[in-house]
Amino acid sequence: MGFGRIAFTVAITMIGLLFITFIIGRVMPIDPVLSIVGESASKSTYDEAYRQLGLDKPVIVQFLYFLWDVVRGDFGESLLTARPVLDDLIRVFPATLELATVGTIIGVTLGVPLGVIAAVKQGTWIDHIARVVALIGYSMPVFWIGLIGLLVFYGKLGWIGGPGRLDIFYVDIIPTVTGMILIDSLLAGDTDVFWNAVSHIILPAGLLAYYSLAYISRMTRSFMLEQLDQEYITTARVKGLSEHAVVWRHALGNVKVPLITVIALSYAGLLEGSVLTETIFSWPGIGLYITTALLSADMNAVLGGTVVVGLVFVCLNIFSDLLYKYFDPRSK
């Protein structure tokens, strides 16, 4: 796939996404004018605001204006924070990115081996335990397990930091570079802030990791079972290879390819921002931001957030396609 084709795919997908979100935003029974001027405004004030927002023009023209603004990076102002939506997004997205990345790293490093071992030990107690662990990960609601986690590890044991990204004493000590505190604190060489951030992220990231681990380990297991039945596995055994090499080199080498898609999808899911997790842990991420905006009819913020989420999805898809080509010689 050439660069031009990638750019074309991205452009088409994004325009489609923007169009749908825009239309939904317009047909929703929310009056954007009313939420600006307030209920007790006079008719003339209302009409003035109506014109200023460009709502008197045809919908398609409004959409083109909107598109042009987005291309210039102008999502308008958020009603709620009274700041440009772009600034808000730059602030909230890194928080989600940090959380999702840590969660995915933990989920993959534990989930893939767990799935492999469950496949190799199919039908034994190890397999059953792995299944139960995954099932719990799927089915326990995060608002419950998150609260219990906070209660036990923060409230009773005091092993970890509480809600939020940092303790109040550490806020705003280090300069913001990437917006991800783990990285920024290391860049600033401030290990105190780093460890404090770690103590705050570990529980929410752990919970997200548990959820993605559940999914990744089940998929890994089924991919592995499929591969372990293949004839080239017998070939590897005939050569005299150890089971370890047969499983981790030959079978996992082939599982890597479909696994990329699974991991990318699970990562993208976390990057959308997990509303419940972010709410419980007061994590100022994009999930919390969009939900709050939606509840107060802040359409600029909702549209801006949607664009970011869409962009993340598209980018991860392209990235996993590239990895796919790298790992699977047949697709070259």
Add this chain to the structure above:
Amino acid sequence: MTNLLEVENLTVKFPTRNGMFEAVRDISFSLGRERLGIVGESGSGKSITGRSILRLIRRPGILEATRIALEGEDLLKKSEREMRKIRGHKISMVMQDPKFSLNPVMRIGDQICEAYRLHAKASKAEAREKSIKMLEAVLIRDPERVFNAYPHEMSGGMGQRIMIAMMLIPDPQILIADEPTSALDVTVQKEVLEIMDKLVRERGMGLIFISHDLNVVSAFCDRVLIMYAGRIVETCQADKLHEAKHPYTRGLLNSLPQLEHPVDRLAVLQRDDAWQTAPSVSGTLEADH
């Protein structure tokens, strides 16, 4: 001279919902430095027999035998770790379809080198050199290119040559060829067989050739075991296959079309339940054969 391989009273069972299924039932045979054909229809237990020799029957299959001896050493007494030193190194196997028996995401060269370096202490460069020589030995014209290629870039015939190269590179004493040409075009079959035959002769190896193709087996092997329902029903010299006496073998032979004697209708094999229960014929050679 002792036999290379002696198999005594081999039985392989698989538990099923309707009780134990015996895929191989109490067979005995031996292999000298010769080409031994095993023929039979699908499900007659010939492939399972091949895999039993390598002790590669996967659970829940159960392998039982009085003895499976390689040059007098009983393989059944070996630990799994010791067995791994036998596999590839002493006994190797070429399987049916190279499309499935080569790892699709590993370079061909890496797969051959892996087979070599597992049993020989060799540097990467030595292994590479040896692998390329081996690819030449199976008459691959452009070994350097093939070394760096992936299996999907190869045709079936090429793939099977690569398999042969990979399985012969550790210099085993026995090669089990499990339907090595069944997945290939008829035109390529002969080439691949000739390559295999030449290498096996040059190295003085024993060959177990598993096939359902009576013509190929009688032309290619020294001795033939005919299997039916997990037993050996007859054994004979390959060139005397047409003189075979067992009704099953006769039935198989009669169901083949012959160029010299065209018939309107080919005979249909009439099965006899007695074949299933009759005891196995021994395929063992006398030690001084």
